[in-house]
Amino acid sequence: MSELLGVAVLGAGHMGADHVRRLDRVVSGARVAAVADPDAERAKAAVAGMDGVATHTEAEAALDAPGVEAVLIASPGEAHEEALLAAFARGLPVLCEKPMVPGSAGALRVVEAEARLGRRLAQIGFMRRYDAEYRQLKSLLDGGRLGRPLMLHCTHRNVASPPGFTSAMLVESSVSHEIDAARWLLGQELTAVTVLRPRPSAGAPEGLLDPQFVLFETEGGALVDVEVFVNCGFGYEVRCEAVCEAGSARIGDAHTMVVTEAGGSREEVPQDYLVRFADAYDREVQAWVDATRRGRVTGASAWDGYAASAVAEAGVRALETGVRTAVDLAGRPALYDPS
Ligand SMILES: NC(=O)C1=CN([C@@H]2O[C@H](COP(=O)(O)OP(=O)(O)OC[C@H]3O[C@@H](n4cnc5c(N)ncnc54)[C@H](O)[C@@H]3O)[C@@H](O)[C@H]2O)C=CC1
Ligand SMILES: O=C1[C@@H](O)[C@H](O)[C@@H](O)[C@H](O)[C@H]1O
Numbered sequence: 373m374s375e376l377l378g379v380a381v382l383g384a385g386h387m388g389a390d391h392v393r394r395l396d397r398v399v400s401g402a403r404v405a406a407v408a409d410p411d412a413e414r415a416k417a418a419v420a421g422m423d424g425v426a427t428h429t430e431a432e433a434a435l436d437a438p439g440v441e442a443v444l445i446a447s448p449g450e451a452h453e454e455a456l457l458a459a460f461a462r463g464l465p466v467l468c469e470k471p472m473v474p475g476s477a478g479a480l481r482v483v484e485a486e487a488r489l490g491r492r493l494a495q496i497g498f499m500r501r502y503d504a505e506y507r508q509l510k511s512l513l514d515g516g517r518l519g520r521p522l523m524l525h526c527t528h529r530n531v532a533s534p535p536g537f538t539s540a541m542l543v544e545s546s547v548s549h550e551i552d553a554a555r556w557l558l559g560q561e562l563t564a565v566t567v568l569r570p571r572p573s574a575g576a577p578e579g580l581l582d583p584q585f586v587l588f589e590t591e592g593g594a595l596v597d598v599e600v601f602v603n604c605g606f607g608y609e610v611r612c613e614a615v616c617e618a619g620s621a622r623i624g625d626a627h628t629m630v631v632t633e634a635g636g637s638r639e640e641v642p643q644d645y646l647v648r649f650a651d652a653y654d655r656e657v658q659a660w661v662d663a664t665r666r667g668r669v670t671g672a673s674a675w676d677g678y679a680a681s682a683v684a685e686a687g688v689r690a691l692e693t694g695v696r697t698a699v700d701l702a703g704r705p706a707l708y709d710p711s
Contacts, residue, residue, distance in 0.1 A: 377661055378405030378439035380464075382431045382455050383447030384418035385409070386534075387469055390646055391444050391657065392418045398654050402661040405441070408434035431455050435462055442466070442664050444657075449474040449545070456482050456674075460493055465669065467660045469497040471548045471684065472677025479681035480702055483674050487705035492669040495660050496677040498552040500610075502659065503652035505623035509614060510557055512621055519617030521558055526550045526598040527624070529609040531643050533602040539581035542600050543567065543687035547586055550598045551680045551687075552672060553612065560590040562683045564698045567691040576603040586687060607641030608648050675708035 379402050381392050388409070395404050408428040409415040415427035428434045431451070435443060435458055443459045445452055445468040453473045459466045472494075473479040486494060500506045513521055528546055537545075554562060568585040576582035583601035590596065611624030628639040642648040656671065663670045683699050690697040 373441060373665060374439070376403040377401055377665055378403060378441045379444055379661075380406040380408065380434040380437060380440040380442075381418075381444045381446060382408050382434060383445065383451070383469075384411070384414045384427075385446070386646075388444075388446030389414075389418040390653070391446055392422075394654060394657050395444070395661075396422055399658045399661050401665055402442075402657075405439040406434040406437035409447075432458055435459065435464065440464070442661075445469055453478045453482060456494060457485055460485050460489060464493065465664045466494045467497060467657065468494055468677070470552070470677070471544055471681055472496045472674060473681060474544050474684075476678065476682040476685045476700070476702075479674075479678040483678045483702075483705065483708075486674050487707045490707065492673060492707065494674045494677070495663075495669055496552075496672040496674065496680075497656065498549065498556075498672040498676065498680075499649055499652040499656045500549055500553045501556055501672060502655040503649060505626060506553060506557075506612070506652075509612065509621055509623050513557055513614060513616070518614070518619040518621065520592075521594055521614050521616045523594060523615040524554055524557065524596040525611075525613045525615070526553075526596065527609055527611040528598060528600045529604040529607065530602040530645075531605060531608060533577070533580065533582070537577075537580065537602065539579075539584075539691065540688045542582060542584050542602055543586060543691060544681075544684045546600050546602055547598055547687065548680050548684055549610075550586075550596070550600075550612075551588070551683045552676060554588060554590070554596045555676065555679060556672075557612075557614070558590055558592065558594055558596075560592045560594065561679065561701060562588045562596070562699055563591050564589040564696055565683065565687040565690045566696040567687055567694075569691070573601070573603060575605045581691070584691065588683070608644050609641065610648060673708055675704055678702075
């Protein structure tokens with residue numbers, strides 16, 4: 373391994389360009405070795421001002437570029453399976469943005485491919501596991517002071533959805549974060565999903581079922597509800613309240629600045645995830661670089677990515693049918709047994 377881990381970044385859009393900046397200027401121990409995006413101008417713009425970073429229009433060309441020792445996948449979800457399998461074929465450690473692969477069949481192919489290798493190479497970009505408030509909540513729940521968790525009430529609001537965002541993507545893309553956070557916080561699998569929807573907001577694009585109310589059941593008998601509203605228009609709001617047998621705990625209210633002027637006070641609300649979860653992304657990528665340099669893999673695994681996709685798939689079916697839908701989860705390969 374070189375002194376600085378050489379990373380190929382696949383996808384130079386919203387997240388990819390931010391990860392390129394992060395690898396170049398924020399985290400230690402890594403450097404951007406190559407960037408790939410079919411949009412050549414986007415790739416070039418992402419590395420503007422950086423010395424000697426080759427850009428490519430083909431992902432595989434970036435994986436094979438000199439000095440590449442690890443991969444960060446930030447292309448759209450549909451491109452992740454091919455990229456993950458190409459990284460595995462080269463033995464390259466990967467940090468892959470969520471969703472790992474939309475759809476459980478493709479996600480399972482990734483799990484099976486990694487299990488065949490017999491060692492973990494992939495970490496999935498569920499960055500809430502690195503957010504200070506989520507970590508605080510996790511250690512409170514694990515400590516047991518509040519007793520057993522009975523319910524999680526979650527809110528996930530975006531100011532506006534990007535072009536092409538579909539009703540299924542509210543569950544597959546947005547709620548995938550709550551799916552992973554709930555599995556991680558509770559240490560339980562989610563077993564069934566029901567999706568209710570109020571009248572769509574007039575602020576949502578024509579035809580988009582937004583907002584939605586998603587209810588998960590867990591194997592331990594807890595309930596997790598999520599209000600997901602991706603065109604709320606007013607702010608990026610992510611909250612989670614855990615209701616336990618002996619108390620409750622809520623996170624998600626701390627990310628504000630209170631501005632007082634001219635006899636009044638106003639709380640500022642973050643407008644997107646790059647602001648709200650900036651520290652979490654930084655910690656996630658730093659932890660990935662550090663672990664990779666030690667030859668280890670930490671964070672959400674390919675199995676966690678698969679489980680999130682399987683639960684989301686049941687959620688999309690529940691949205692389409694209006695019927696409570698059981699989650700169909702494959703058996704977990706021994707590679708992913710808790711250590
Ligand atoms: N962790 C988080 O909070 C967030 C994660 N994401 C995830 O990040 C990924 C990218 O999302 P955005 O940056 O918002 O999308 P985007 O649309 O802004 O950027 C995607 C880029 O990938 C490029 N691309 C398309 N096919 C490609 C391929 N085969 N190889 C390499 N590049 C390819 C596109 O030309 C585009 O520049 C998605 O998986 C998304 O779900 C997105 C937003 C927040
Ligand atoms: O992952 C993300 C986006 O892909 C998704 O579209 C948003 O709803 C989430 O808030 C964001 O964190």
